[in-house]
Amino acid sequence: MTLATVFQVRTGDLRVLLWQRAKDPFAGAWSLPGGYLAEAETLEDSIRRHLAVKVDVRELAHLEQLETRSEPGRHPSEWQLATAYLGLVPLDVDPAVPEDTAWHPVDSLPTLAFDHAPITLAGRERLRAKLSYTNLGFALAPPAFTISELRDVYSAALGHEVSPTNLQRVLLRRGVLELTGEQRPPGRAGGRPAAVYRFRSRELEITDQFAVLRPPA
Amino acid sequence: MTLATVFQVRTGDLRVLLWQRAKDPFAGAWSLPGGYLAEAETLEDSIRRHLAVKVDVRELAHLEQLETRSEPGRHPSEWQLATAYLGLVPLDVDPAVPEDTAWHPVDSLPTLAFDHAPITLAGRERLRAKLSYTNLGFALAPPAFTISELRDVYSAALGHEVSPTNLQRVLLRRGVLELTGEQRPPGRAGGRPAAVYRFRSRELEITDQFAVLRPPA
DNA sequence: GTAGTTTTCGCCTGTGAGTCTAAAACCTGG
DNA sequence: CCAGGTTTTAGACTCACAGGCGAAAACTAC
Numbered sequence: 247m248t249l250a251t252v253f254q255v256r257t258g259d260l261r262v263l264l265w266q267r268a269k270d271p272f273a274g275a276w277s278l279p280g281g282y283l284a285e286a287e288t289l290e291d292s293i294r295r296h297l298a299v300k301v302d303v304r305e306l307a308h309l310e311q312l313e314t315r316s317e318p319g320r321h322p323s324e325w326q327l328a329t330a331y332l333g334l335v336p337l338d339v340d341p342a343v344p345e346d347t348a349w350h351p352v353d354s355l356p357t358l359a360f361d362h363a364p365i366t367l368a369g370r371e372r373l374r375a376k377l378s379y380t381n382l383g384f385a386l387a388p389p390a391f392t393i394s395e396l397r398d399v400y401s402a403a404l405g406h407e408v409s410p411t412n413l414q415r416v417l418l419r420r421g422v423l424e425l426t427g428e429q430r431p432p433g434r435a436g437g438r439p440a441a442v443y444r445f446r447s448r449e450l451e452i453t454d455q456f457a458v459l460r461p462p463a
Numbered sequence: 464m465t466l467a468t469v470f471q472v473r474t475g476d477l478r479v480l481l482w483q484r485a486k487d488p489f490a491g492a493w494s495l496p497g498g499y500l501a502e503a504e505t506l507e508d509s510i511r512r513h514l515a516v517k518v519d520v521r522e523l524a525h526l527e528q529l530e531t532r533s534e535p536g537r538h539p540s541e542w543q544l545a546t547a548y549l550g551l552v553p554l555d556v557d558p559a560v561p562e563d564t565a566w567h568p569v570d571s572l573p574t575l576a577f578d579h580a581p582i583t584l585a586g587r588e589r590l591r592a593k594l595s596y597t598n599l600g601f602a603l604a605p606p607a608f609t610i611s612e613l614r615d616v617y618s619a620a621l622g623h624e625v626s627p628t629n630l631q632r633v634l635l636r637r638g639v640l641e642l643t644g645e646q647r648p649p650g651r652a653g654g655r656p657a658a659v660y661r662f663r664s665r666e667l668e669i670t671d672q673f674a675v676l677r678p679p680a
Numbered sequence: 681g682t683a684g685t686t687t688t689c690g691c692c693t694g695t696g697a698g699t700c701t702a703a704a705a706c707c708t709g710g
Numbered sequence: 711c712c713a714g715g716t717t718t719t720a721g722a723c724t725c726a727c728a729g730g731c732g733a734a735a736a737c738t739a740c
Contacts, residue, residue, distance in 0.1 A: 392687085393687080394687075440688090
């Protein structure tokens with residue numbers, strides 16, 4: 247079967263899409279969205295199909311495979327394989343979700359069914375790591391944003407403060423951001439108007455920077 | 464089913480363990496070792512079991528999951544899932560392999576069956592990346608070695624020259640290496656005797672160094 | 681106009697990678 | 711035993727980038 251940890255930054259913290267099980271096993275418990283694989287179906291097609299029931303799949307800005315779990319004890323009665331995916335939804339969209347589905351803050355998870363808790367944490371770890379050495383922020387950020395807004399997205403996703411002033415210049419220096427030319431008018435309290443940026447690319451790109459043992463120049 | 468890309472540095476280059484198929488499909492073609500999953504078996508148990516036919520599994524210094532492939536076209540007649548693993552064998556051992564099995568230089572691969580060529584390259588990429596930001600070298604290097612010997616291992620695995628002098632000091636500074644106290648006598652041509660090092664840990668450790676957006680101090 | 685707020689820019693520092701050169705330690709041949 | 715060759719080790723230097731501090735810019739409210 248396929249599962250997905252779908253993350254979004256909402257109201258200032260990183261949340262994961264969970265779904266409350268109706269039937270046993272683990273009736274009433276929260277779990278990751280997903281379901282069984284159909285015949286001759288790609289894993290990615292499968293998770294997209296199951297996710298479509300919960301969220302508008304067009305809102306997924308990124309989807310990648312995480313890992314496949316196979317421990318016999320992960321399901322109380324049957325033995326089943328589960329391939330987990332990592333999905334990301336940008337800040338600016340609010341996809342409609344069914345009654346039994348909700349965005350849970352990943353820092354205060356309820357008890358999850360099966361082995362979904364470690365899978366969720368693995369998804370979070372993958373996200374945090376890739377935020378550091380790729381341009382993956384594009385999948386969490388809105389299409390255009392000020393540096394302050396982007397800073398909020400990053401600190402929510404990374405789980406720690408991100409220096410307001412210069413830290414995002416990392417992204418500028420790496421060339422992952424570019425100016426749109428627009429400006430955001432200041433709020434009621436005043437302040438200098440903020441420049442509006444966007445990600446130069448919405449495809450995943452890896453900073454060569456993290457390859458520490460480089461070929462000679 | 465499960466597959467594995469098992470790498471070893473032999474005679475100066477990075478090689479992958481391949482196996483020549485006896486039966487159709489792809490009879491005679493080279494392919495990755497692996498096989499079908501047994502009932503209630505862990506994926507890792509499965510690949511270990513299938514590898515045991517080809518190499519002495521105790522020689523595997525590292526084994527981790529790579530990815531699961533599911534494209535319907537990857538097998539000409541059936542539709543099957545394949546979970547690929549990355550395995551590493553240290554330089555100092557020479558496990559006995561059957562007649563139909565050989566170590567192929569990964570830079571000049573023959574035509575491989577199924578989608579085994581991209582899987583092999585994915586394994587190599589994972590290996591190269593992790594050599595940069597983890598201590599994964601322990602799984603390719605012998606238990607004790609001089610810096611020169613380690614340099615040869617790294618340049619073979621990374622596919623480019625590694626600066627003889629100082630580059631390995633990266634590993635010292637990071638604390639992944641430690642002195643054994645022994646010395647290696649010089650060869651016939653003379654030269655200063657080399658200090659013998661070992662990896663401080665033979666468990667996978669990640670350099671925090673690569674997390675670029677760090678929490679404030 | 682003055683005070684307060686927010687963003688942006690420039691400068692400084694520290695760290696670690698990469699390179700170069702010299703010194704150390706050893707062998708061989710005369 | 712000394713001179714020249716060889717390999718390893720250590721130190722010095724440069725460079726790039728992350729991180730932090732503070733000042734300047736640009737605006738609102740009173």
